[in-house]
Each structure stands twice: as structure tokens, then as C-alpha cells.
Amino acid sequence: MAGVANNGEASTWRSCDAAGMSGRALSFGGVAEAYEQFRPGYPGEIVEQVRAYAGQPIRSALEVGAGTGKATRLFAQAGVMVTASEPDAAMLDELRKRVPHVTTLQARFEDLPLAKRFGLVYSAAALHWTRPEGRWSRVAALLRPGGVFANFGGPVRLADPSVERVVQEARAPFLASDEVPSPDGTAPEARLQWPGTELERSEWFVDVQQSVIERRFTMSAADYVGYLSTVSAYLELPAAVQQQVYRHISTVLPATVEISADLMVHLARRREPSSRHEPSVPPTSGHQDLPPRHV
Numbered sequence: 001m002a003g004v005a006n007n008g009e010a011s012t013w014r015s016c017d018a019a020g021m022s023g024r025a026l027s028f029g030g031v032a033e034a035y036e037q038f039r040p041g042y043p044g045e046i047v048e049q050v051r052a053y054a055g056q057p058i059r060s061a062l063e064v065g066a067g068t069g070k071a072t073r074l075f076a077q078a079g080v081m082v083t084a085s086e087p088d089a090a091m092l093d094e095l096r097k098r099v100p101h102v103t104t105l106q107a108r109f110e111d112l113p114l115a116k117r118f119g120l121v122y123s124a125a126a127l128h129w130t131r132p133e134g135r136w137s138r139v140a141a142l143l144r145p146g147g148v149f150a151n152f153g154g155p156v157r158l159a160d161p162s163v164e165r166v167v168q169e170a171r172a173p174f175l176a177s178d179e180v181p182s183p184d185g186t187a188p189e190a191r192l193q194w195p196g197t198e199l200e201r202s203e204w205f206v207d208v209q210q211s212v213i214e215r216r217f218t219m220s221a222a223d224y225v226g227y228l229s230t231v232s233a234y235l236e237l238p239a240a241v242q243q244q245v246y247r248h249i250s251t252v253l254p255a256t257v258e259i260s261a262d263l264m265v266h267l268a269r270r271r272e273p274s275s276r277h278e279p280s281v282p283p284t285s286g287h288q289d290l291p292p293r294h295v
């Protein structure tokens with residue numbers, strides 16, 4: 001099996017280019033409320049880790065693919081001035097309801113204006129949807145020299161192998177697999193996982209660190225199926241088939257399920273500029289349908 005993407009998605013990986021960026025990558029908006037209701041949030045430990053790594057106060061941050069603001073609220077509550085960017089209008093509406101006091105920006109990562117630089121750029125379960133070309137020079141261009149990049153996420157899995165097996169059997173007629181190969185093909189047993197692998201190869205970043213925050217919790221069967229209904233692999237199925245697969249899975253689930261949802265955290269520091277060069281950023285994606293706008 002290929003490496004598992006650090007993305008919180010139980011779905012088969014395809015690059016944004018392959019997905020056309022308008023379909024699957026933007027499939028979450030149709031279930032924005034369910035996303036907010038059923039997706040697990042993030043622990044405050046992440047902010048502590050980022051702060052300890054930064055070694056200095058973080059005043060401003062840009063979030064990429066903020067969704068309904070599950071990670072936004074963590075940093076905002078910790079006193080960081082967050083600019084939450086997200087291309088999907090429905091997800092962003094949900095975010096504004098939940099986290100009203102942050103600046104929001106409706107834009108794809110590829111279209112983000114580079115006018116401002118931040119002390120922190122971070123992304124939760126979203127970076128794998130961005131176009132790989134020019135990814136790191138763009139992140140570097142959005143960071144002050146010495147600024148920090150943080151990425152976190154991880155798969156939400158059934159902890160009990162016997163429950164996982166019956167769910168797999170129930171899902172199989174509709175969806176072959178919900179495992180996520182690593183975006184860059186990193187093997188699951190490799191020491192460094194994506195996007196740490198890309199960061200380490202990038203000329204713009206130093207001091208790449210990877211850590212895991214273990215998470216175990218219990219969900220009702222109904223909430224677990226609610227969670228599945230926000231996963232893009234299921235969202236790609238025709239609506240009637242989605243209902244069928246959720247019904248099939250519901251019938252084999254016990255009343256409550258144990259969940260294993262470890263988070264992998266990657267941290268890196270933007271290299272101080274040499275006199276030789278500054279990041280040269282590829283032009284924006286050219287998509288004109290979602291002009292960036294500050295709200």
C-alpha cells in the first residue's frame with residue numbers, strides 16, 4: 001500500500017489537476033453543515049506545538065483551505081490574528097458563523113494574493129488539494145523570513161479491526177477502498193511522511209519536524225455515518241448510491257464505534273533570504289471564477 005496522506009480524508013487520492021480543482025476538491029460545500037457537525041475538531045496541543053517551535057510570539061497567521069474553521073478557531077482563540085482562506089463559499093459561510101472575528105478570504109491557495117506576509121502559514125487537512133507545482137515557493141512568499149509553516153491532519157479510522165472488516169465488506173460494492181495513498185508516493189513505513197518529504201526537498205524551508213498527536217474517541221454509529229457523509233470519496237458517488245452505501249454500513253455498525261484519529265503535524269521554518277534570491281512564484285491558477293476577496 002502507498003503511504004497514507006496526512007489529510008483527514010478517507011478517500012482515494014487524486015491530484016488537483018486530475019480532479020480539475022472544481023469538482024472533487026470543492027465537493028465539501030454541499031455538506032458544509034454536516035462537515036461542521038460531524039468532523040472532529042483539533043486539540044489545543046497543536047497551537048502549543050507551533051508556538052514552542054516558533055520560539056517567539058506569533059501575531060498573524062494565514063490559513064489555507066480553512067473549511068468551516070475547525071482549526072481557525074484554535075489559533076484565533078489563542079490570540080493569533082488569523083486570515084482564513086477558503087475557496088468554497090458555503091464552507092466559508094459556515095466558518096463566518098462559527099468564528100466571526102477573523103478575516104476571511106475566498107480564494108484557492110493558487111490564487112492567494114501575495115501582498116502580505118505572515119508569521120505563520122498553516123493548513124489542516126487541505127494542502128493535498130492544492131496544486132503541487134510552485135506550492136512551496138508560494139508558501140515561502142506568504143511567510144516572513146524565519147516564519148513558520150505548519151500542516152496537520154490524519155485519517156479517521158475505526159479502531160476495532162473486526163468492525164473495520166465488516167464496514168469494508170459493506171462498502172465494497174460501492175467503493176473499492178477508502179485508503180489514501182500519499183500525494184508523493186511516500187511509503188507508510190518511511191520515517192518522514194508527506195508533506196515533510198516535500199518540505200525537506202524544498203530550498204525554501206529548513207528545520208523540518210514531524211510529530212504525531214494520538215487521538216482515540218468514541219462515536220455513535222449515526223455520527224460515524226454522518227462523518228462518512230462528509231468524505232469526498234462518498235460525495236463523488238451519485239446521491240442515491242451514497243444513501244445506499246450509508247444504509248449498508250449503518251446495518252453492520254455496533255451502537256458506538258471506537259475511533260483512531262491520530263494527527264500528524266509537520267513544522268518547518270522559512271529560510272532567511274540570501275542576497276541571491278527570493279521565491280519566484282508561478283502565476284495564479286488562471287481560474288477567474290473565484291476572484292479573491294477580503295470580507
Ligand SMILES: C[S@@+](CC[C@H](N)C(=O)[O-])C[C@H]1O[C@@H](n2cnc3c(N)ncnc32)[C@H](O)[C@@H]1O
Nearest residue numbers: 025065066067070088108109124125126129130
Ligand atoms: C477536508 S477539508 C479541510 C477543512 C478544514 N481545514 C478542516 O480541517 O476541517 C479541505 C478543504 O480544502 C479546500 N480546498 C480545496 N481545494 C483547495 C485549494 N486549491 N486551495 C485551498 N483550499 C482548497 C476545500 O474547499 C475544503 O474546505
